[in-house]
Amino acid sequence: MKGERWNSRLGVILAVAGSAVGLGNFLKFPGQVAMYGGAAFMIAYVLSFFLVGIPISIAEWTMGRHGGANGFNSPPGILGFFCGSKKMAYVGITGAVLTVLIYCYYIYIEAWCLGYAYNFAAGALDFRTLEESGGFFSDFIGAAGNGEAFGIGVDKVLIFLVIAFFLNFWMIYRGVSRGIELFCKYAMPTLIVLAILIVARMMTLSNVSPEHPERSINQGLGFMWNPVKVVLEEDCGGEWREVRQLVGNDEINREMERIKTAPDSDQRERIRSISVAQQLMNPSIWIAAAGQVFFSLTVGFGAIMTYASYLKRGDDIVLSSLTSCSANEFCEVCLGGMITVPAAVAFFGVSGAIGAGLSLFDLGFKVLPLFFVSMPLGGFFGFLFFFLLFLAAVTSSLSMLQPSLAFIEEATGLRRRFSTLLLGLLTFFITGFVVYFSKGLKAMDTLDFWMGQVAIYVFAMIQIIAFSWHFGVGKGIRLANAGSIIKLPAFCGFILKYITPTVLLAVFATWFAKDVMGLLGSGKLSPYISDLVGADGKPPNAVALMTMAIVVAMFAFFALILSSSKRYDKLGRRKK
Amino acid sequence: MTFGGWLTFILSAGSVTVLFGWCLWRVITSKRGVEDESSEGIDIYEIQNIPKKRK
Numbered sequence: 309m310k311g312e313r314w315n316s317r318l319g320v321i322l323a324v325a326g327s328a329v330g331l332g333n334f335l336k337f338p339g340q341v342a343m344y345g346g347a348a349f350m351i352a353y354v355l356s357f358f359l360v361g362i363p364i365s366i367a368e369w370t371m372g373r374h375g376g377a378n379g380f381n382s383p384p385g386i387l388g389f390f391c392g393s394k395k396m397a398y399v400g401i402t403g404a405v406l407t408v409l410i411y412c413y414y415i416y417i418e419a420w421c422l423g424y425a426y427n428f429a430a431g432a433l434d435f436r437t438l439e440e441s442g443g444f445f446s447d448f449i450g451a452a453g454n455g456e457a458f459g460i461g462v463d464k465v466l467i468f469l470v471i472a473f474f475l476n477f478w479m480i481y482r483g484v485s486r487g488i489e490l491f492c493k494y495a496m497p498t499l500i501v502l503a504i505l506i507v508a509r510m511m512t513l514s515n516v517s518p519e520h521p522e523r524s525i526n527q528g529l530g531f532m533w534n535p536v537k538v539v540l541e542e543d544c545g546g547e548w549r550e551v552r553q554l555v556g557n558d559e560i561n562r563e564m565e566r567i568k569t570a571p572d573s574d575q576r577e578r579i580r581s582i583s584v585a586q587q588l589m590n591p592s593i594w595i596a597a598a599g600q601v602f603f604s605l606t607v608g609f610g611a612i613m614t615y616a617s618y619l620k621r622g623d624d625i626v627l628s629s630l631t632s633c634s635a636n637e638f639c640e641v642c643l644g645g646m647i648t649v650p651a652a653v654a655f656f657g658v659s660g661a662i663g664a665g666l667s668l669f670d671l672g673f674k675v676l677p678l679f680f681v682s683m684p685l686g687g688f689f690g691f692l693f694f695f696l697l698f699l700a701a702v703t704s705s706l707s708m709l710q711p712s713l714a715f716i717e718e719a720t721g722l723r724r725r726f727s728t729l730l731l732g733l734l735t736f737f738i739t740g741f742v743v744y745f746s747k748g749l750k751a752m753d754t755l756d757f758w759m760g761q762v763a764i765y766v767f768a769m770i771q772i773i774a775f776s777w778h779f780g781v782g783k784g785i786r787l788a789n790a791g792s793i794i795k796l797p798a799f800c801g802f803i804l805k806y807i808t809p810t811v812l813l814a815v816f817a818t819w820f821a822k823d824v825m826g827l828l829g830s831g832k833l834s835p836y837i838s839d840l841v842g843a844d845g846k847p848p849n850a851v852a853l854m855t856m857a858i859v860v861a862m863f864a865f866f867a868l869i870l871s872s873s874k875r876y877d878k879l880g881r882r883k884k
Numbered sequence: 885m886t887f888g889g890w891l892t893f894i895l896s897a898g899s900v901t902v903l904f905g906w907c908l909w910r911v912i913t914s915k916r917g918v919e920d921e922s923s924e925g926i927d928i929y930e931i932q933n934i935p936k937k938r939k
Contacts, residue, residue: 627907634904635907
């Protein structure tokens with residue numbers, strides 16, 4: 309909608325912070341810290357924050373405000389305008405397509421959170437074992453077979469999906485200030501208060517597992533944050549392999565005693581300490597930390613530049629960018645880092661928690677529900693936790709819709725009512741496809757990999773190169789500083805021009821070579837590639853192929869809209 | 885949790901809390917940013933067919 313603006317500085321900061329604070333803060337970050345060791349991971353994490361996260365964020369804010377001040381609010385418009393080229397507007401379509409496609413599966417997960425919050429509030433959840441918890445989750449999301457998610461009832465995801473879907477569209481229909489800003493202004497403080505309440509409850513829990521007095525929240529915190537990792541290793545044909553991590557003097561002494569007393573055990577098993585420096589030699593820790601910062605801050609999506617385009621020409625961006633990034637870090641480190649993994653370890657013990665899974669879905673939707681069910685007042689705190697996740701997810705999903713909505717309006721001149729309807733229909737069918745093919749979450753996984761990982765990396769690199777090399781880092785910094793309350797120091801130019809693109813490229817190349825093409829490490833081709841081309845005598849996966857067809861169709865549709873719009877024709881012939 | 889663990893946690897959580905608190909304090913207490921001289925000399929690109937934005 310023409311002339312839309314944020315109502316207040318705090319409003320836009322909360323909206324951008326809201327787009328960044330999501331499920332990853334509460335479910336993925338703690339698992340990563342635990343897996344890679346507290347201090348070592350945090351060193352890599354903090355460096356990545358300042359060398360990758362903040363610079364890309366500032367570049368996005370700068371490009372967004374500049375584009376918005378000149379009448380462009382969508383990633384294609386902003387990037388095209390910033391680079392003075394219609395071809396770059398076509399490249400910018402990536403920002404609109406990837407956000408809307410990520411929305412189409414993210415809304416599905418958002419509905420899980422709402423469904424779990426409702427079921428906890430209604431007292432409908434009662435598990436005794438991890439298998440029961442996992443069984444409920446599988447039934448709820450329809451993972452057993454395609455179409456299974458479409459059942460009606462509060463034990464199925466569909467009704468919650470409809471509610472979440474309409475809530476998102478109602479907010480974006482209301483507009484930037486009356487919808488997104490208003491929602492985030494209430495949701496973000498609520499989310500932080502809820503998280504603090506849950507953290508306070510966690511820290512005062514005692515005797516979580518009466519039959520295992522050694523298991524405690526303190527042990528869980530130690531598992532996450534202890535800088536020196538102590539691991540039990542076993543000899544596998546001359547090569548030592550890590551069996552599990554040991555936490556706490558009791559457990560270490562017990563294992564040492566066991567190894568000493570067991571016949572020949574000292575030759576097959578050993579206990580080894582891994583220092584912070586040794587941990588930092590592992591390249592995986594750097595990839596994980598940079599990836600966590602990058603995805604957590606929602607930089608590279610095109611969402612921040614769209615939000616920043618609703619600022620006025622003289623509005624602050626440097627401090628706003630830093631504030632929204634630090635708000636995300638506060639939620640991630642101080643709140644997210646205190647809830648999930650300590651709870652899982654206190655309940656299952658270290659090996660039990662690792663066995664149950666430290667991945668986002670395992671931790672969030674199988675392990676924690678069982679923990680809440682088992683603790684006093686668990687229904688209440690379970691409801692608070694999943695409602696918190698739901699709020700965090702909504703503030704993120706709103707930012708995923710706005711870039712494509714802005715693009716449709718900008719390119720076609722459609723009024724808000726019709727642009728919302730068009731986007732609603734598009735996302736309705738694609739979300740329906742994702743939810744229908746719920747068996748093994750194949751459609752969701754495929755979209756997440758190609759859009760939520762590969763496309764974001766590529767688009768972030770395009771943005772930082774456009775900002776630092778095409779536009780010119782000196783001009784970019786002066787533009788960022790214009791109107792800003794705090795100024796970027798001169799050395800930021802060096803970081804923006806050389807360090808950030810290099811780190812981003814190195815992380816992407818290593819990840820692509822190692823985890824996607826299998827050129828390093830395991831030597832296995834990523835299943836996402838073999839799904840598309842077939843491997844080991846298996847034909848390509850039909851659902852994965854259909855998902856990619858949707859991706860291509862979305863790119864083609866948005867490119868068609870752009871090519872038929874006269875709005876971008878003069879981008880290459882602007883007056884300088 | 886060991887002493888090193890507590891130290892890691894307090895340093896990590898403390899630093900992001902201080903950073904967030906400082907930023908929030910600056911946002912709340914600062915007056916609105918104004919365009920200053922540093923922005924002069926930058927081409928303010930205008931698209932010719934957007935009359936509203938024309939200088």
